[in-house]
Amino acid sequence: MIKEAMLYEKLDDGKVQCKLCSHRCRISPGKRGFCAVRENREGTLYTLNYNVVSSEALDPIEKKPLFHFHPGSLAYSLGTIGCNFRCKHCQNWTISQIDIDEANAIEMSPEMAVERAVASGAKVIAWTYNEPTIWFEYTYDCARLAKEAGLATVYVTNGYITREGLEMIAPYLDAFRVDIKAFTEDFYRNITSAKLAPVLESSKLAKELGMHIEVINLIIPTLNDSSEEIREMVVWIRDNLGDDTPVHFTRFHPFYKLQDIPSTPLNTLEMAYNIAKEEGLKYVYLGNVAGSEHENTFCPECGELLIKRGMFSIELNKLTNKQTCPRCGELISIVSGQ
Secondary structure (H helix, E strand, O other), X not given: OOEEOOOEEEOHHHOEEEXXXXXXXXXXXXXXXXXXXXXXXXXXEEEOOOOEEOEEEEEEHHHOOOOOEOOOOEEEEEEOOOOOOOOOXXXXXXXXXXXHHHOOOEEOOHHHHHHHHHHHOOOEEEEOOOOHHHHHHHHHHHHHHHHHOOOEEEEEEOOOEOHHHHHHHHHHOOEEEEEOOOOOHHHHHHXXXXXXXXXXXXXXXXXXXXXXXXXXXXXXXXXXXXXXXXXXXXXXXXXXXXXXXXXXXXXXXXXXXXXXXXXXXXXXXXXXXXXXHHOOOOOEEEEOOOOOHXXXXXXXXXXXXXXXXXXXXXXXXXXXXXXXXXXXXXXXXXXXXX
């Protein structure tokens, strides 16, 4: 379904400027923005993927991954077509990098999406698999309905949304699960065709707007795996998002256009974990590592095992009803539906 876009400005000569993502594309008549799903038609900007759904699934919330947001619950998950990044290692490139005119997708109204989410028994609705920002009009309409229906809402995002966009959807968005893909502008320019600074700005704003935040950092050998870069990123997270922000360091495997780079060594992940703990982060996790104890949540005060995880499921949850450690009474930073 084609629909007039939100958050854009009409310019001279029939051009428009999109104000949704930090590319802030100036688009000539007949052309599309960097995301390839927003088109200028005779001086009016249209979204081409309003209710276009490429992916639908009922996932454990831990698969997002979100470890401190309604742990053990199910998330009704939707994705569309397109992206405003060009990540060379994208795992979902078959939907993020394909032309919408060639997409294999269905149409689903916001009302139907929320109805299906409620019927599934999910507590959460998540827009994921590709970048939800470029699906803004649809996710905005869905999120408003979802809140009325009692669902929690999640963006699984690259963080490239503008202040205007984030402030608009903030009243209806509960969690901002953001990828900080590296901590250098060189990485962002060469690997994602974007910039780091807007990601940091939106992450800080999401925190200020009261959203729950969890950070993912996929560690890619030779590209973003130096101890200096990891320490700089961790310190920034601690000082700007808070020491109770959950951070997930995840293991890279060769994929898409980066198949010549080997999988991340386990000792590199352990190094990142240790740096984060040294710098005072309370909740640090390792992902894409089967059977790691660093998938579990421990009390940052006394070290008690609080939540034991395995294969995206909760095997043990010892938190009290007040989200405190049963051993020492420490308040644990977890959003729960209990």
